[in-house]
Amino acid sequence: MVKDYSIDTLVVHQPNDDKFNSSIAPLYQTTTFKQKSVSDLGQYDYTRSGNPTRSQLEFQLGKLIKSDYTYAVNSGMSCLDVITRLIKIGDEVIVGDDLYGGTHRLLTFLNNNKSIKLKHIDTTDTNLLLNSITSNTKFLFLESPTNPLIKVINLPKISKFIRKNFPQIKIIFDNTMMTPLLLSPLDYVDIQYESATKYLNGHHDIMAGVIATRNLQLSQDLFFIINATGCGLAPFDSWLLLRGLKTLSIRFAKQQSNTLIIANWLESIGFKVRYPGLKSHPQYELHKSFNKGFGAVLSFETQSIKKSEIIVENTKIFGVTVSFGCVNSLISMPCRMSHASIDEKTRKERNLPEDLIRLCVGIEDVNDLIDDLKSSLILSGIVQEIDGKLIKLNQSKL
Numbered sequence: 001m002v003k004d005y006s007i008d009t010l011v012v013h014q015p016n017d018d019k020f021n022s023s024i025a026p027l028y029q030t031t032t033f034k035q036k037s038v039s040d041l042g043q044y045d046y047t048r049s050g051n052p053t054r055s056q057l058e059f060q061l062g063k064l065i066k067s068d069y070t071y072a073v074n075s076g077m078s079c080l081d082v083i084t085r086l087i088k089i090g091d092e093v094i095v096g097d098d099l100y101g102g103t104h105r106l107l108t109f110l111n112n113n114k115s116i117k118l119k120h121i122d123t124t125d126t127n128l129l130l131n132s133i134t135s136n137t138k139f140l141f142l143e144s145p146t147n148p149l150i151k152v153i154n155l156p157k158i159s160k161f162i163r164k165n166f167p168q169i170k171i172i173f174d175n176t177m178m179t180p181l182l183l184s185p186l187d188y189v190d191i192q193y194e195s196a197t198k199y200l201n202g203h204h205d206i207m208a209g210v211i212a213t214r215n216l217q218l219s220q221d222l223f224f225i226i227n228a229t230g231c232g233l234a235p236f237d238s239w240l241l242l243r244g245l246k247t248l249s250i251r252f253a254k255q256q257s258n259t260l261i262i263a264n265w266l267e268s269i270g271f272k273v274r275y276p277g278l279k280s281h282p283q284y285e286l287h288k289s290f291n292k293g294f295g296a297v298l299s300f301e302t303q304s305i306k307k308s309e310i311i312v313e314n315t316k317i318f319g320v321t322v323s324f325g326c327v328n329s330l331i332s333m334p335c336r337m338s339h340a341s342i343d344e345k346t347r348k349e350r351n352l353p354e355d356l357i358r359l360c361v362g363i364e365d366v367n368d369l370i371d372d373l374k375s376s377l378i379l380s381g382i383v384q385e386i387d388g389k390l391i392k393l394n395q396s397k398l
């Protein structure tokens with residue numbers, strides 16, 4: 001019987017069957033594989049169709065994700081591209097109203113081309129979501145917590161209702177924020193995907209994505225598209241991702257504990273902080289009920305776009321950078337950066353605050369991170385230090 005290791009062990013324990021017993025999985029940096037004969041392709045013939053280093057990665061990821069079929073592709077957006085090719089012309093697709101900007105961009109493009117009929121719903125309002133389903137609805141795309149408003153959806157309830165009443169609907173879940181460490185979405189959904197560019201790799205040196213399912217038919221359809229379009233992850237990137245994965249558990253634990261401390265600190269100064277690990281988060285209990293942790297992304301508001309710009313542009317440790325999940329801490333203004341592909345009118349309709357600052361917390365010393373933020377907040381004038389105490393100025397004084 002194979003021992004059921006904990007996920008902290010599984011990320012590091014990466015057995016391989018190299019004929020020289022190499023302790024690290026070998027890198028098959030090759031495009032083609034020699035065939036025994038013209039009719040015997042062997043296990044691998046061409047790297048677009050399959051490569052042993054990518055297979056090793058997919059095997060490893062499958063254990064973490066608890067999937068039966070797992071595919072590594074060349075970015076998170078490629079995952080979405082592959083999955084949306086399953087949609088048939090005219091199918092109704094329901095998506096959240098707070099989505100990663102690139103997800104919004106691709107789905108809107110397909111909607112504008114009339115390939116799909118898109119409905120945006122506030123997916124935190126479970127009744128609204130479930131009532132908006134019709135017999136034409138074929139796909140539901142969900143994220144939780146959402147990027148960047150950190151809204152949490154009731155995944156167990158939505159999944160139970162749909163599986164019982166609308167089994168024809170395929171639920172697709174973007175698990176980039178939680179990673180397989182904190183959530184196993186396949187217990188609730190048909191396909192999960194995530195941008196491995198973020199936490200899974202953790203070092204901002206590759207782009208990658210993972211698609212996983214437990215459904216054989218879906219897996220065959222997904223593999224067909226990946227091979228046909230040629231978006232499978234390249235061997236060297238697969239090898240680097242295997243390396244990055246080994247420290248996922250330890251990196252993410254530190255990132256989360258740093259984030260919770262920073263979230264509490266910002267809230268104690270008087271900022272409106274969005275982080276599911278804070279008791280003030282409207283879905284704190286819900287989030288805890290089906291996730292094993294809170295992640296390492298938070299956002300907060302300043303009520304002043306100008307002040308937000310000063311804060312973001314003056315930190316020294318936090319880099320002004322899109323993306324998240326890296327060992328280094330990052331700071332950004334989503335409306336100007338990661339979510340700029342959502343037009344201003346739509347951002348307004350969706351209550352996406354233009355002054356919103358997003359922090360993606362890394363593994364540095366948390367006191368250094370707090371000092372860095374403190375200096376920037378003081379420089380912006382939004383906070384004053386009086387007798388060693390930080391005082392946030394109220395909006396009218398800004």
Ligand SMILES: Cc1ncc(COP(=O)(O)O)c(C=O)c1O
Nearest residue numbers: 075076077100147176195197208
């Ligand atoms: C939640 C989420 N999903 C998907 C993506 C797309 O991933 P990638 O940049 O690897 O294409 C991103 C960011 O880019 C994201 O934030």
Ligand SMILES: N[C@@H](CCSC[C@H](N)C(=O)O)C(=O)O
Nearest residue numbers: 100102147322323324337338
């Ligand atoms: N210019 C890029 C922006 C990427 S945003 C990356 C990440 N998902 C984030 O939320 O920061 C684009 O147009 O896609």
